[in-house]
Amino acid sequence: MKKYFILxxxxxxxxxRFLLAYLLLTFVYESYLNQFDAKKFEVDGFTQIVAKQSKDVMIFFNFDSSIILNIKEPGINLFYNQRLMARIIEGCNGLSVIILFISFVIAFSGKIKQTILFIIGGSLLIHILNVFRIALLCVLMYYYPKQQHLLHGVLFPLFIYGVVFMLWIMWVNKFSKYAPKTAKS
Structure with a gap:
């Protein structure tokens, strides 16, 4: 058995490292979420920020958009042209994807400064892309309602997880302690 541990x-x-980071970050996130009463339809602050930013992106691109609290569940309704296009709930805020991203980077950690900067930069990129994803998804579903499953269930998760995967590849190959070292001339 010892031979396998060494191997x-x-x-x-x-x-x-991955499991410890993932479990710790998930515990912290769950503790944060437990501050909000789902029975009273309270929405966590980060989900509210994502909803507002998604609306703001749509407005920036001259799309008629508004948000209001959902009165039937903890979430925020996002409207496009006065039509309800999305219910932004906790699962839409991207934090679980960011937790997964951070856990992987920590598991393949490199120098502390590079690790922290990559985690911050990657997390910001994931957040920004998630906000744009939600805004674009609303507009596309407005014009292509029959494609909702393809857009929401396939293409957009593929996009966001594809970005995370590319960030991981970049981390492992360029910045982690496992990155190939180039010879200095």
Whole structure:
């Protein structure tokens, strides 16, 4: 058994760091969410920010958009041309994707400064792309309502997870301690 631990030490260390980071960040996030009473339809602050920013992006591009609190569930209704196009709930705010991203970067950590800067930069990029994703999704669903499942269930998750995957590849190949070292001339 000891032979296998030695043989797979790198993988086991990666897995341990990933799971610890993921569990810790998920615990912190769940603790944050527990401050809000779902029975009273309270919406967490970050989801409200994402909804407002999505509306603001739509308005910036001259799309008639507004938001109001949902009175039937904890969420925010996003309207386009006075038509309800999305219910932005906690799962739409992108934080679970960011937690997954951060956990992976920590598992393949490099120098502390680079790791922190990459986590901040990557998290901001994911957040910004998520806000644009929601805005674009609303507009596309308005014009192509029959494509809702394809847009919401396939293309947009593929896009956001594709970006996260590309960030991971960039991290491992350029910044982590496993990145190939180039010879200095």
């Amino acid at each position: 797979y030490k790198s993988f086991l260390l990666f897995l341990t």
